[in-house]
Amino acid sequence: DQQVKQNSPSLSVQEGRISILNCDYTNSMxxxxxxxxxxxxxxxxxxxxxxxxxxxxxxxxxxxFLNKSAKHLSLHIVPSQPxxxxxxxxxxxxxxxANNLFFGTGTRLTVxx
Amino acid sequence: xxxxxxxxxxxxCKSGTSVKIECRSLDFQATxxxxxxxxxxxxxxxxxxxxxxxxxxxxxxxxxxxxLINHASLTLSTLTVTSAHPEDSSFYICSxxxxxxxNYEQYFGPGTRLTVx
Numbered sequence: 699d700q701q702v703k704q705n706s707p708s709l710s711v712q713e714g715r716i717s718i719l720n721c722d723y724t725n726s727m728x729x730x731x732x733x734x735x736x737x738x739x740x741x742x743x744x745x746x747x748x749x750x751x752x753x754x755x756x757x758x759x760x761x762x763f764l765n766k767s768a769k770h771l772s773l774h775i776v777p778s779q780p781x782x783x784x785x786x787x788x789x790x791x792x793x794x795x796a797n798n799l800f801f802g803t804g805t806r807l808t809v810x811x
Numbered sequence: 812x813x814x815x816x817x818x819x820x821x822x823x824c825k826s827g828t829s830v831k832i833e834c835r836s837l838d839f840q841a842t843x844x845x846x847x848x849x850x851x852x853x854x855x856x857x858x859x860x861x862x863x864x865x866x867x868x869x870x871x872x873x874x875x876x877x878x879l880i881n882h883a884s885l886t887l888s889t890l891t892v893t894s895a896h897p898e899d900s901s902f903y904i905c906s907x908x909x910x911x912x913x914n915y916e917q918y919f920g921p922g923t924r925l926t927v928x
Contacts, residue, residue, distance in 0.1 A: 707852075734919070739922060740922060741815070741904045741905075741920045741922045742904070742919045743919070744916070744919075787854065798860070799845075799857070799917070801854045803853060803854045
């Protein structure tokens with residue numbers, strides 16, 4: 699049972715525009731959410747996280763929004779750059795520092811120059 | 812630079828042989844290490860969690876006798892795939908969690924591509 703879902707397997711965006719990657723979850727116990735970026739044949743790289751006490755966290759070009767009532771989070775990248783092209787995974791855990799991160803299936807972002 | 816390393820990055824072995832994959836945290840002590848597996852176009856699936864000096868906890872459906880995990884020190888964990896079969900071919904990723912730079916973080920290794928022929 700996939701507790702974290704990324705329903706868009708791929709997304710193409712023009713360079714300079716905003717990329718919006720979406721993630722939905724089903725477990726109401728999740729209270730810590732993370733986004734990872736992954737290149738082929740490499741391990742995921744941590745991008746940004748948010749705890750459930752917040753609804754927004756910003757780090758440079760990356761902003762994560764959390765809507766707890768909708769069990770939905772999104773990652774905004776603006777402006778998008780060709781180097782952002784990768785697979786993005788969202789992940790969730792039931793408490794900060796908990797053992798298991800539940801990952802979504804990933805969204806492949808392609809930023810077109 | 813890399814925070815977690817894995818060795819080897821790529822390995823091809825014959826069916827029936829065993830393969831050991833090493834995972835090292837390079838500049839912090841990993842109190843907990845995780846092993847994930849990723850099939851093509853699928854998500855990362857947690858296989859097992861190990862704490863230094865204790866036995867690993869395996870996720871449901873993961874055979875502990877087939878995937879041997881040893882977490883001998885705070886910087887090293889190994890995954891041994893015993894009697895490998897073609898269906899074990901996959902991308903294996905380790906992750907290490909601990910305090911680094913004052914923050915409690917989890918970092919991923921670069922992964923190991925295992926191909927069993």
